[in-house]
Amino acid sequence: MTRPTERFSSRxxxxxxxxxxxxxxxxxLLKTRCGLAPGAVVADIGSGTGILTELLLESGALVIGVxxxxxxxxxxxxxxxxxxxxxxxxxxxxxxTLPPASIDVLVAGQxxxxxxxxxxxxEALRLLRSGGFAxxxxxxxxxEATAFxxxxxxxxxxxxxxxxxxxxxxxxxxxxxxxxxxxMELATFPNQQSFDFEGLKGRLLSSSYAPExxxxxxxxxxxxxxxxxxxHQHGGxxxxxxxxxxxxxxxxxxxx
Numbered sequence: 001m002t003r004p005t006e007r008f009s010s011r012x013x014x015x016x017x018x019x020x021x022x023x024x025x026x027x028x029l030l031k032t033r034c035g036l037a038p039g040a041v042v043a044d045i046g047s048g049t050g051i052l053t054e055l056l057l058e059s060g061a062l063v064i065g066v067x068x069x070x071x072x073x074x075x076x077x078x079x080x081x082x083x084x085x086x087x088x089x090x091x092x093x094x095x096x097t098l099p100p101a102s103i104d105v106l107v108a109g110q111x112x113x114x115x116x117x118x119x120x121x122x123e124a125l126r127l128l129r130s131g132g133f134a135x136x137x138x139x140x141x142x143x144e145a146t147a148f149x150x151x152x153x154x155x156x157x158x159x160x161x162x163x164x165x166x167x168x169x170x171x172x173x174x175x176x177x178x179x180x181x182x183x184m185e186l187a188t189f190p191n192q193q194s195f196d197f198e199g200l201k202g203r204l205l206s207s208s209y210a211p212e213x214x215x216x217x218x219x220x221x222x223x224x225x226x227x228x229x230x231x232h233q234h235g236g237x238x239x240x241x242x243x244x245x246x247x248x249x250x251x252x253x254x255x256x
Contacts, residue, residue, distance in 0.1 A: 012071040016049040016079070018195075018202035020139045022109065025189045026244050027055050030105065033185075034133035034248050036061055040104040043127060045093045045120075046111025050076030052137065056107065057083055064098065066091045094119035096127060103127040106134040112179070113170045121179045125251055134180065135248040138171045139191055142243040148232040149241065155228055159221035162209035171245055181252030191242040197229045200238060 030036035038060030044053045047065030049072050056063045062085045067073040073088055080086045091097040093108070093115040106124050108115070124134060141149055156163040177184060195203060204210050204225060211217040232238050 012049065012069075012075050014202040014206035015072070016051075016075045018193075018199055018206050019049075019051055019110075020191060020193050020240075020242055021051055022055055022137055022139070023189045023191045023244055026137060026187070026246050027059065029187050029246055029248070030056075030107070030135055031059060034135050035105050035131075041102060042105045042107060043096065043098060043103045045096065045106060045108045046114060047076055048072045048109070048111065050079045052107065052109035053086065054080060057085055061085065061105070063087070064089055064103075066093070066096045066098070068092045094123055096123055098127055100126050101129050104129055104132050106132065107137065108135075109137045110139060110170075112136045112138075112176065113166075113172065115179075117175050117178050121181070121251065124179070125253070128251060131250065133248060133250055135246055136176055136179075138245040138247075139242040140171055140245055142190075142241050146239070146241060148228070148238055151228045151231065152225075155221065155224045156204075156209070159217040159224065160207075160209045160211060161217075163207075166207075166209045171247075173247075176247050179251075180247075180249045181254070183252055184247050184249040187246045187248070189244040189246070191244045193240045193242075194237045195240060196236055197226065197233075200229055200240070201225060203240065 036042065036056065036059050040061045042056050042061045042063045043066055044056060044063055045066045047053050047067045050065060053063050053065045053076060057080065064087045065076050066089045067076060068090065073090060077088050089097055106128055205212065211221055229238055
């Protein structure tokens, strides 16, 4: 598999345009339970093209986007150009380059499965001020799959060799519990996108496991996607549902 920090280099435009955002209720939770507030210093680790960063900035916080992929980081810088409270940093979860005890809230949106858990935990403990919170956000398939999602997943299992491996590693509770030091809470919220066919195609190609043009599985996958869209569209749109998961808590020191 391609190194995690390089997996999205060819997918930046689709990622920026077609990946889901996060519901306002999830951001409200960060405000009421995790210390997201005007003037708070937030590190968005694996900030990608700035989808979550943008929502965090709307709270009045100072947000540092930490992103190792050059293309993704450049897209976030273009998206958030002119935002005085935004800073962009070339770093990783394991080595952010940020000073110690400089962060009030640490978040990661759809990125934690790429982290090396133990070094990332040590780095988070180094960064967070006393009492600081961390939150790991995910947009995942809802537990009761719609007919559209069932067909879409079957298509991926047929044509995208890495799909099962990548999705199995996401939102892995044991890894996240290790990161937090044992104590974490979970809140869930409904979320969705609506797509025409071009949007659905872009959403699929934003995923790191999707075969790209030139790959032998690309054209068969696109033909299958067109058929899935035809079967499930209403008025030229399909609804792509998610369940937004927010795992949050204060990182526990060993022995506490």
